[in-house]
Amino acid sequence: MKEKKNQTQTDASLEKKDVSGPPDLELKSMVTTRRNFLKATGFSMAAFLASCSRAPVEKAIPFLIQPEEVIPGKAYWYASTSHSCPSGCGVLVKNRDGRPIKIEGNPEHPVSQGGVCPVCQAGILGLYDSKRLFHPMKNEKKSSWENIDNAIAGDINKAISEKKDIVLLTGTITSPSTREYIQRFLNKYKNSFHYEYDPVSYSAILDAHKINYGERILPGYKFDKADLIISFEADFLGTWISPVQFTKDYRKNRDVSSNSISEHIQIESRLTITGSKADRRVVLDPEEIKGLIFNIYQALTGRSKDHIALEFAEKLIHNKGKSLVISGINDVEIQVMINRINHHLNNTGKTLDLNNPSLQFKGDDNSIEKLFSKLENGKVGILMIHNVNPVYELPNGENFAALMKNIDTTISFSSIMDESTEKCSYACPEPHYLESWSDDEFNSGIISMTQPVIKMFKDNRSFRHSLAVWSGSEKSDLELIRDYWKTGYKIRNRGNESFNLWWDKLVHDGYTILKSVEKTHGPFTDGKIISNTKIPARLTLSAYPSVQLLDGRNSGNPWLQELPDPITKTTWDNFASVSFEKAAELDLKNGDVVKISSGENHVELPVHLQAGQHNNIIAVALGYGRKGTERFFDTGPKWIQRKQSSDKNSYVGKNISPFLKIFKNTLRYSAIPVTIEKTGKTYNLAYTQTYNSLVNPENTAPATMKVRPFVQETEFVEYKKDPSSGSHTIHKLQSMWKEDHPYKDHHWAMAIDLSACTGCSACVVSCQVENNIPVVGRDEVYRRREMHWLRIDRYYSGESSDVDVSFQPMLCQHCDNAPCEPVCPVLATVHSSEGLSQQIYNRCVGTRFCANNCPYKVRRFNWFEYAKKDNLENMILNPDVTVRSRGVMEKCSMCIQRIQEVKIESKANGVKIKDGDIKLACEQSCPADAIVFGDLNDPESRISRLSKDPRHYHVLEELNIRPAIGYMTNIRNREKIKRKKDHG
Amino acid sequence: MDKLFGKQLKYISLIILVLGVVLIISNSNYHIPSNNEGYQPEQPIKFSHQVHAGELKISCLYCHFGAEKSRHAGIPALSICMNCHKFVSASSDSLNLEEIQAEKEGRDIKTVISPEIAKIYTALGYDEQLQPSGEASKPVEWIKIHNLADYVFFSHQAHNNAGVNCNECHGEIETMEQVRQVSDLSMGWCLDCHREAGENFDTAPERTKLLSDCSTCHY
Amino acid sequence: MAENVLAIRENLVIGEKSLSNVTDDVLGIMERKPTGLWWFGLFLSVSALTLGIISIVYQIRTGIGTWGLNKTVGWAFDITNFVFWVGIGHAGTLISAILFLFRQKWRTSINRSAEAMTIFAVMCAGIFPIIHMGRPWLAYWVFPYPNFRGPLWINFRSPLAWDVFAIGTYFIISAVFWYIGMLPDLATVRDRTKNKIKKWIFTILSFGWNGSFRTWHRYETAYGLLAGLATPLVVSVHTIVSFDFATSSIPGWHTTTFPPYFVAGAVFSGFAMVLTLMIITRKTLRLEEYITKKHIENMTKVIILTGGIVTLSYATEFFIAWYSGNGYEQFVFLNRALGPFSWAYWIMISINLIVPQFFWFKKLRRNLVLVFILSIVINVGMWFERFVIIVTSLHRDYLPSSWAMYKPSLVEIGTLIGSFGLFFTLFLLFIRFMPIISIGEIKSILSFKGSYGGKK
Known part of the structure; x- marks a missing residue:
């Protein structure tokens, strides 16, 4: 297979001429940069006399061929789509002198509507990550795409001849063209299988919709149409499915100048940023939440006596068709109950849309079991891993690594050396999304385009391109996408302009709206009866994706590691957050190290006392303790009393995913019984805020000012009566001096x-x-x-x-x-x-x-x-x-x-x-x-x-x-x- | 008597010494460290502004088009030089000389390429006949003359559109064979204009006098 | 100018000293070989000084981050030391200038060493405004020199700019005043010494002093003038140092009582340091007859007065906080007394309130060992007073989200020890190489009973 130049003529014109040249050009370290020269002269007055000489010579190096739209010093923008997290917001990328320096939300894009989350903002740093894999590797030795392709072709033939299976293990594939080429690859090689799973899984919602509507659907939630939102453990403003889109929509229905705003009730076990914005917040542990959902459904059909459930049911009936009930717990039974409640209130179709659903998460947890059973019986010849890190993310990650040993060819497409890639025989690293082409359909009907804003640094190749090459095509990545859309666009496009015109408009706008191609779902059926079994209260662990690291794919990003967590204000580490009462009971203080164990899994984590958390749960953030964070052991300045971030080759934080368990074929992140014991050691967490209230400390609170008046709060009812309610300003300040500005x-x-x-x-x-x-x-x-x-x-x-x-x-x-x-x-x-x-x-x-x-x-x-x-x-x-x-x-x-x-x-x-x-x-x-x-x-x-x-x-x-x-x-x-x- | 004379000798020698030092300093090109006034380095290509801007009257913005739209005026890419030098390969008198020579020797006229213009072709990787000669092209590394400190933000666009003429800061460029820095580009020198900017800049819309905020140039 | 002896008043110089006795006693110190104790003292202070120099050089090379400061507590040891050392200096000027104008005869035996102490204290203090800067190599920007930047002057409204002028003037005037006062004695040393080099040095140092009537007359007028000039300094310099805090808007700093409070605190800690030094030097250099218990007693009386003013200021601060009804002010003082740094606050209060009360009793005033110990304790108390004012007001001010704790780093402690090292090294060198008592003034207050001979 002749190795084709990565980019064809069509994008030659878009060739970004690098003013500063390829990144591995070491900037000539000037003998004396002007700054040091001036600092030296500033320091020693003696140089004042000896300085008749000139400042050191600086060069001005222009282009050879002046590209059309590039004026040195002027920024130019490209529309693209962020792949830092699975939600896929449309973004605008600001380029200055050939390199992207800032990402901003694309105001017209229906998902991001102009805003982006911290993970996407920090995602741009991943492009300039010198620890990225830039070359294909065979057994951790750099090699070229030619040898890799020949070797893999040989392995595939060997696998077919030995009747061994080829397994593709990927995260949710959102790119229609990639899905197409996977399909072609599966058709070409009969014994190949494709399993999809998501590290932070929503497969319970999809399975529930399979039960209730016959199709695995993740509905499109419309928070702007909901006057009443009841959310059970779903942090939809922070980390759940597509937080930016939900925040934008949620705000549309909370404009206080209108005469009514939406009411938001949050029932959760730990404090999330969604819980902090809720109008009413009920703290229950995950099992109690399941009970409450069951009671609410009973109350709706008039058969329950639980007073909270009756109150909520009454509110829901009052907002029939204008309310939205959601849950973030990955339990099929709960999700079926939620579907029933929403169906009963005929919200479906109004506040949650099944016809053009979200395609952001399609992972299926029981494909994990299928994968393990296939691996155990040793019939797998080739395993390809894309966009997931099973050794790190799966509960039984260790024995997955063990099973990987007896597969002859394992290929990883990850762009950083993580736990799974380390164990793979081949690494075919993908480029960063800012230097690659991709078409994605995160929400059905909305095609989001990703275009390279900078020439690919070195020698990466996208997953789609690699798959196509191995199934015999010789086209470049761009051609592959264009070929798919040459046929795809006619079927789904209402207009009838020419392909090139449509394509250029898509690349320019960054997105386009097409007819959704999802299969229509069946009518609602109740599904099987679910019993409400009472489980005695016990100490359980709940693992959650943090706002800054989500599932840990960006844990190598220093900005996200240093971003203070919105609720706990900690940086750089994960920890076991415990409620105040439970801490008092176990006599724990902030920073004590405790050992959490469940079964044969043990982990030692510092304790953080957390307000608003249920007593029976210990919350630990996912995404920490991941390979790639050992580079941070010496981040920060070096001086005698400095303590290193972590010792030499240990990772930042601890990995908690071994504690997860697969129960009733969904991945469970909460309700995992654990025991906790003090270890006597202490570990200082790096807080950016240590005093958490506006109330002065007890012993030093002056009589005249118990509370510091910096945050003014009031209720909507009071606000409607008197717009300045909740204000502390007593009188207008008169100033003795005339206005000097x-x-x-x-x-x-x-x-x-x-x-x-x-x-x-x-x-x-x-x-x-x-x-x-x-x-x-x-x-x-x-x-x-x-x-x-x-x-x-x-x-x-x-x-x-x-x-x-x-x-x-x-x-x-x-x-x-x-x-x-x-x-x-x-x-x-x-x-x-x-x-x-x-x-x-x-x-x-x-x-x-x-x-x-x-x-x-x-x-x-x-x-x-x-x-x-x-x-x-x-x-x-x-x-x-x-x-x-x-x-x-x-x-x-x-x-x-x-x-x-x-x-x-x-x-x-x-x-x-x-x-x-x-x-x-x-x-x-x-x-x-x-x-x-x-x-x-x-x-x-x-x-x-x-x-x-x-x-x-x-x-x-x-x-x-x-x-x-x-x-x-x-x-x-x-x-x-x-x-x-x-x-x- | 000699005592008196001794004292006077001491004073006189002192005065002479002081005068000497003042004279030496004033006319040597002695400047404090960050002042590059009069800096006239050797450029890789002996490009003459006198010919291009003076005689041929090419507008500054033809080559330094950045001045209109961006903070950097920018040094033109070689493709802009090639707009003319694809045809003009030597000065007119050396062409006439070749014509006379060719006539005298009765042979047809050889293409004459002046050594400086040849540098453009080699930089672009072309041979004599302006065809790609196979060697790698290498951009020309001009020596930067007007060089403000890193922490100063100077925008050509702002000054250009406020009607400030190029030679107010760069001096009589169109008469220079080799570009020389005319003004010391010190903060005081900038503030001379910025402080009284309001009065005589007619083309600047709205107000321009409040340009002495620090964040106009430092951020 | 003989002075008849009154029975009721003790003589300031006891032991019927004759004129030549005085000269021999004072200049004898310089002619004798330094004792082992002197060498030991020098060794200790020079090692402390080198530790200080290492800490300072390391800090300047690496960054202010080597100190324990953070974004909430921007100053701690650096400005505490600065105010502490400038404060100590003020007693010297008071003794040599103000007491001179008040014709307090008892000052004559201690005024030169007190003045020397002022200069060394101001030198220690002068280091800190430079090394506490983030970019000390640009410290010259604080001076208003003409430049090519438009010209860009300094911010004359900033208390730190006033500090520069105040400390600069203070250093120059006390150095000149100290040096002029020493001229007659330097000339005496020049005439007495045999050693060639020493004679050459002191000839230059004594500015051609020939002891004629005209020189003495000019010397007296100059000395009186300089005393008049130095007197306002005692008040003005520490007022400006207190403006570093009084002109700010931080509760706990922004009080109008700061200038008198700081000046009283300065004289209070200054006299304590003079006592500490004098009790040691009179014992080791056998000057008990010149620095008598009367001098020690007088100084302890000043300590009672200034200690009282400082305690009054503490009480005023609390009263004004309560009286103003301003929640932030009240919180700062409650936080000082009961908050995380209450240990430092109670050290400060107990020392500055209780120690001066010991000196109400004559027997205790005359018990030199007790006075020596208490003088050191006072200086510890005064160091903590500055520490408490600076750190407790900063670490918990308006917004609770930025409340933070402070912990000193090794480099900071090294710098503090270094400043003490510098002070004692200079003082020990001064004792060794300069006449530590002004012979001229002592001679003017000798009491004679008819005979000029005196003991041989």
Whole structure:
């Protein structure tokens, strides 16, 4: 098979000419870079005299052939689709001088609707990961595609001749063309099988729909159409199926200016960000939840006496056809009950759509059993693993590895060396999605396009292309996709324009809507009777995907490892979170190491005391302790008292998936009985927030101020009566001094809606990508020196289990009478004529008085030289933002580079800046549209309207420092409950 | 008497010494470290702005088109040089000389390629007949002359569209055989314009006088 | 200017010293070989100094991160040491300038070594504003020098800029005042010494002092003028140092009582350090007759006064917090007394409140061992006072989400020990190579009973 050049003529024109050349060109390390030269001259005044010589010579190297659309210094955008997580949001990728530096949601894309989650924001760093596999490997030795293809062809023939099976083990295949080529591969080789499973499995929902509707369907949930949402253990704003799309839809029906908003009831065992936004939150352990669902169904059909169930049933009947009941527990019986409830309330078709369902997760858990039985009887000749890591993810991962030994050919397509690839004889690494072609249908009818925005770094090849080559085709990846769609588009396309025109429009827009091709589902049948067996309360483990690492596929990403968990505020490690009562009972404190065991599985994890968690469960995050995180053992600066993130070749966190179990042919993540015992050792978790409430500590609470008035909360009913309810501002501040900031031209300001913010931290990572914020490592975070310019403060109020949570994104407030400005001795921070507090990095000498004087403590200091020396990873740096050196203060600059860019552009075109032209990195990425930035001098701007809204208030208004960041009162849809430690 | 003379001698020698030092410093090209005024390095190709911009009056934006749309004015790619030099392979007088020579020797005219223009062809990997000669093409590594510190954000687009003429900062480029940095590009020098920008920049829409915010150039 | 002896008042110099006795006693120290104790003291302080230098160089090479600071507590040991050392300096200026203007005769035997202590303390203090900067190689930007950047001056509204001028003036004036005061004695050393090099050095140092009437007359006027100039410094320098905190908006710092509170605290810890040094030097250099118990007693009386002012300030802070009804202020002081750093607060309160009360009793004032121990304890208390003000107000201020704890790092402790090392090294060298008591002034207060001979 002649190895074809990866890209055909059609995309030659799109050939991205790399100004900076292939990444393995080591940037010539100048003998004296100008920065060191100037630092040296600054240091020794003697050099002042001896410096008649010039600064070192710098070269300007232009293109050879000037590509059409590339102007050095000007960003250009490509539409693509993110593959960092299985939800598949449509994104726009910003390219600067040949390399992608920022991902933003594609506003028109129906899934992302402009927002993206933190995992997708950080996904771009995966492209510049020097630990990626760039070449095909045979027994861990680099080789070329030619030898690999010949060898595998030989193995396939051998397997056929020995009547051995060929097994394809993949995650959910969302690309129609890949599904087609898998089908062709299966048809070509009779004894080949394709098993799909998902590390975070939703197969119970699919199996339940098979029982109730005859088809394995994952319904498309429409949260914007639901006036009542009852969610059982489904974190749909954080990690469940497609959080960004659900957050966008959920917000549409919670606009407090309309006369009614949706009511959201969350019944869960551990505190999730969805639970913290719920209007009513009931804490039950997974078995009790199953009982409650059963009772609600009984209550709906008038046969139950449980008062909570009756209350919920009455609410549901009241919202017939406008309510949505969902559950995140991977138990077929529960899902069947949920289907029955939704059918009974005839929600199906209105708030959950079976005709164009979601295709994001089609994994089938009992295919795992089939796979193991096939492996055990030793008939498998070839095993191919794509997009999953069975050795790490499956409960019986160890014996899967053992079984892999007696398969002669094992091929892994993973792009990083993970547990499964390590044991494979061949590695055919896939490229990063930003350097590859792909067509995906995450939701039926919506085709999302992925196009390469940069030339493939080295020698990767996509799974589809490899499969096609092994089934005899000689086409390139792009041709394969185009061939599929040349026929596919006619069947599903309503219009009749030419293929090329349709194709170019698809590539340009990034998505297109086509007729859904899903088979119509059968009528509803009740399915078999389910008994409600009572199980005595016992201590159980529940493993959950965390907001930042999901199932662990991105655990090699330092930004996600350092992203503080929205609820626990921990970074870099997973832990066993235990409720306060259970901890008191077992006499555990934060940081004690406990040994959790179930059967012969043991794991040692530090304890984290968690409010709002049920006493009978221990929650542990999935996705930790994965191969590829041993590179972080020495992240962070080196100095004598430094403790390494983890010892030499151990991983960050511990893997909890051995504890999972397959029960009634679905993968169970919760209700796993475990025992827990103290080990006496301690392990300090790296928290970014250690005090979690606005109530002063008992012994030092002054009489006049029990609770600090920074978060204003009220109920929707109260808000409707009096729009400024819940506000603390007693009187308008008069100032003795005249206004010393005239703001003739612009007056930039921001408003953050606390009702909208779900705490998902997409803004934190988006800000980190945009502004070159360094990763500091576990030890520095533990010493409270993390560098994020934007942190989300999470405050609890109320008793330990029945707890209210409020998120407050806290960033530089750009105050008019800024306390940080008069105290800087060298004028490194001054107020701009447009309302921004400027931080001038090159002028700062680092006395840190400004940080001490800031009441919000939002200034960050470069304690060490945090900038990394890895040339490939430094390609992600945004050229418009200075990379700060050691000893320099930094803070949120209100994305001044974006403001300046739009100002220069509008001045060049002679147009005025309209509201919404400037979108800050955090504002753009927020899935809940909680952040609004604009010009107060422009009366029609959203920010002017919001600042006049009675809900609008400032934190620490009474200090008369006049912050430019306003917050909107958090409004919950429930009756007014007087709580003992209320901070309303 | 000699005592008096001794004291006077001391004072006189002191004054001479001070004067000497001042004279030496003032006219030697002594500058503080970050000031590159008068920097005129040897470029890989002896490109003459005097010929292109002065005599042929090619507009600055033809080659440095970045100045209109981006912060970098940019140095033209060789493909832009080839727009003309695909046909012009030597200066006109050396062509006339060849014509006379060819006539004298009675042979037809050889294609004359001036050594500097030949550098473009070799850089692009072409041979004499402008066909790909098989060797790898290698971009020309020009020496950067006007070089601001990393922490300064200077946008040609902003200045170009505000009606600032190129030679206000780059001096009489069209008269230079070899480009030389005319102004010291120091912060004080920039602020001279930025502070009173409002008064005499008529083409700038809205206001321009408040350009002395630090974040105009530092972020 | 003989002075008739009153029975009721003790003589300031006991033992019927004659003029030549005074010169022999004071300059004899310089001519004798240094004792083993001196070498041991020097060894200790130089090793502490090298530890300090290593810590500082390591910190400047690696980054401020080698200290235990974080984003909430931006200052701790660095500014505590700075305020502590500047505070100690103030007693020297008070003794030599203010007591001179008040014609307090008892100051004559201790004023030069106190003034030397001021200079060494300010030198120790001067290190910290430079090494606490993130980029110390650009520390010269804090001075308003003309430049090519437009010109870009400094921020004259910043207390740190005022610090630069205040500490700079303070160092220059106390150095000049100390040096001018020493001129007659340097000349005496020049005339007495046989050793060639020493004579050459002291000839240069004594500025051609010839002891004529005209020189003495100019010396007296200069000394009086400088004393007048140095007097406001005692108050102004520590007021500006207290402005580093008073002009901020952090509860616990932002109080108007800070200037007098800090000045009183400075004199309080300054006199304690003078006592510590004087009790040791009078014993080892056999100067008991010049630095008598009367001097020690007078100094302890000043400590009672300033200790009282400092305690009053603590009480005022609590009262104002309660009286203002401002929740944040009240919380800061409750947190100081009962919060995580309450151990440091109670050390501070118990020392600064209780120790001065010992000195109400004459017997205790005269018990030198007790006074020596208490003087060291006072300085420990005063160091903790600055530590408590800085760290407890920072670590829990407005937003509870940024509350954080602070733990010093080894490098910080090394720097603190280093600053003490520098101070004692300089003081030991001063004792060895300079006349530590101003002979001229002592001679002016000698009491004579008719005979000029005195003991041989």
